[in-house]
Amino acid sequence: MSLALHSTISGVLTSIPSPPVSYIEIGVFRIHFYALCIIAGIVAATLLTNHRLTRRGAEKWVVIDIAILAVPLAIVGARLYHVFTHADFYFRDGHEWWNPFVKDAIWNVWDGGIAIYGALIGGAIGAWLGCRWTGIRFWTFADALAPGLLLAQAMGRFGNWFNHELFGLPTDLPWGLEIEQDNPAFPPGLPEGTLFHPTFLYEVLWNGLGVIVLLWISRRFAPQWGKLFAIYLAWYSAGRIVWESIRIDPSDIILGLRTNVWAAIVGVIVGVVVFIVQTRRHPGREPSPYVAGREPENLDVQSQNPSDYVDLSEPPVESIAAGAPATSTAPSNEDGSR
Numbered sequence: 001m002s003l004a005l006h007s008t009i010s011g012v013l014t015s016i017p018s019p020p021v022s023y024i025e026i027g028v029f030r031i032h033f034y035a036l037c038i039i040a041g042i043v044a045a046t047l048l049t050n051h052r053l054t055r056r057g058a059e060k061w062v063v064i065d066i067a068i069l070a071v072p073l074a075i076v077g078a079r080l081y082h083v084f085t086h087a088d089f090y091f092r093d094g095h096e097w098w099n100p101f102v103k104d105a106i107w108n109v110w111d112g113g114i115a116i117y118g119a120l121i122g123g124a125i126g127a128w129l130g131c132r133w134t135g136i137r138f139w140t141f142a143d144a145l146a147p148g149l150l151l152a153q154a155m156g157r158f159g160n161w162f163n164h165e166l167f168g169l170p171t172d173l174p175w176g177l178e179i180e181q182d183n184p185a186f187p188p189g190l191p192e193g194t195l196f197h198p199t200f201l202y203e204v205l206w207n208g209l210g211v212i213v214l215l216w217i218s219r220r221f222a223p224q225w226g227k228l229f230a231i232y233l234a235w236y237s238a239g240r241i242v243w244e245s246i247r248i249d250p251s252d253i254i255l256g257l258r259t260n261v262w263a264a265i266v267g268v269i270v271g272v273v274v275f276i277v278q279t280r281r282h283p284g285r286e287p288s289p290y291v292a293g294r295e296p297e298n299l300d301v302q303s304q305n306p307s308d309y310v311d312l313s314e315p316p317v318e319s320i321a322a323g324a325p326a327t328s329t330a331p332s333n334e335d336g337s338r
Helices: 003-010 033-055 062-085 116-134 138-162 199-221 227-246 259-281 317-321
Strands: 023-026 029-032
Touching: 029 033, 033 062, 033 138, 062 116, 062 138, 116 138, 116 259, 138 199, 138 227, 199 227, 227 259
Parallel strands: none
Antiparallel strands: 023 029
């Protein structure tokens, strides 16, 4: 009887089991749960970002036009970052890293290996191009995306659980993760039944809490000009410093720290710098989610909050010529009072 089953019967949590399967087969197709977790995260992030962006005054589903470029470049960036931070593994002597028919070739994402910081870099490039294409301000999109991106990362981490990967140091805590001894990442010399820190779960909880915090900050303080995204970057990276420090999967070491720890440290610094710089450069509100001159004709604004979107367009010439006031005023009652 496994530790997890025993804990269920006894009513006391003594470990977290790893899922017995990581994929399903439909005909000749093998569908990995890791991929389903990533796809579910992308869908959730797209829906939440669309909701937030349209509340700011953007067209419905303009997020799709941006995602068409951002998502593929994020995947490419995630893979490139992973490959080059694990260069000794992929470019080792005798390994045909260029051959896609050989396991662990640099192209074989299905063999495992993507990195979130590479996804952020590639995705940022794609989002910038998408914003240039649609006329949406890049920082407006980044702020709208921030909570959804953190939600997607939380959902994606369940894929690591299904893959029995990226766990932490051994632990005797009651929520230790069960890992089979024949797992290639199982440290040699440890006895069977050793439990490990479930770093996937730590990150799920941290990211989930972050979604709530970002949504609250957005509603309470309405930070714009990329400041909410800066808070996201600092929040996520601060947690990542901790999780990376206790993970035991192979990684290049620089000055005693894993490469992803350094990346997380840089992430915190960049988030703080962006917040400070944007606060000084843009103390006021964004005039529109669109770059000046790129507003679409007949824009159907979906915002339910007047403070989300400020219309600074000039009134029609015909209205001014007819004697209509150039600025809006509160409606008058029949007795002339307001």
